[in-house]
Amino acid sequence: MPEPAMHPNIVTEQLTAAGRAIEHDSFAVIDAEAGPHAYHPDEWPLVRRMIHANADFEFNGLTAFHPRAMQAGLARILAGGTPVVADVEMICVGLSKPRLAHFGITTHQFISDPDVIDAARRDDTTRAVQAMRKAHRLGLLEGAIVGIGNAPTALIELVRLIRDEGARPALVIGMPVGFVAAAESKALLMTLDDVPWVAIHGRKGGSTLVVAALHALLGLAEAHQLGTA
Numbered sequence: 001m002p003e004p005a006m007h008p009n010i011v012t013e014q015l016t017a018a019g020r021a022i023e024h025d026s027f028a029v030i031d032a033e034a035g036p037h038a039y040h041p042d043e044w045p046l047v048r049r050m051i052h053a054n055a056d057f058e059f060n061g062l063t064a065f066h067p068r069a070m071q072a073g074l075a076r077i078l079a080g081g082t083p084v085v086a087d088v089e090m091i092c093v094g095l096s097k098p099r100l101a102h103f104g105i106t107t108h109q110f111i112s113d114p115d116v117i118d119a120a121r122r123d124d125t126t127r128a129v130q131a132m133r134k135a136h137r138l139g140l141l142e143g144a145i146v147g148i149g150n151a152p153t154a155l156i157e158l159v160r161l162i163r164d165e166g167a168r169p170a171l172v173i174g175m176p177v178g179f180v181a182a183a184e185s186k187a188l189l190m191t192l193d194d195v196p197w198v199a200i201h202g203r204k205g206g207s208t209l210v211v212a213a214l215h216a217l218l219g220l221a222e223a224h225q226l227g228t229a
């Protein structure tokens with residue numbers, strides 16, 4: 001299959017021409033079926049990739065953006081060396097290593113660390129809460145992109161760290177899925193003004209969506225590097 005000329009990215013594309021053609025054709029189908037939407041042109045590629053990740057068009061409408069979310073995320077990626085702090089290992093595993101390496105991005109998650117488990121048992125909290133606290137103690141939240149797709153308690157704790165302890169991540173991608181406190185944790189995130197965020201209304205979410213959102217940001221960042229954005 002011929003390589004589409006309208007997608008000049010290299011690092012953040014599929015590795016084969018056939019793979020690239022399938023992905024681009026999928027995006028074209030999404031664009032056609034979604035039709036008119038209310039998202040800014042900078043935001044739509046992220047929403048589109050989330051739809052692509054699970055074939056659910058409800059994310060066209062459920063996805064919400066802080067006014068500075070895309071600008072903040074792209075700036076931080078382009079600066080290089082950005083830490084990505086995740087609530088679970090699944091996000092770190094799902095991210096493309098070559099794409100991360102291109103921007104010097106490191107990934108961090110602490111959900112299964114022995115000290116995190118011990119602290120959760122001692123304080124009668126969740127491991128996700130203690131993992132966010134550990135990231136804050138290590139200074140990893142400052143200027144980080146934080147991705148939360150599994151644990152609402154991680155997102156609630158992150159908002160507390162931002163409000164009460166001065167944590168200042170560059171961007172929070174808050175998309176925990178579930179039935180207990182998931183919708184509430186995202187609603188809480190969306191009350192923040194000082195820290196940019198991308199979130200989903202309601203119960204839907206998941207680590208795959210966080211990965212999709214991050215891959216969308218990486219693709220947009222490469223397009224900026226190449227001067228094609």
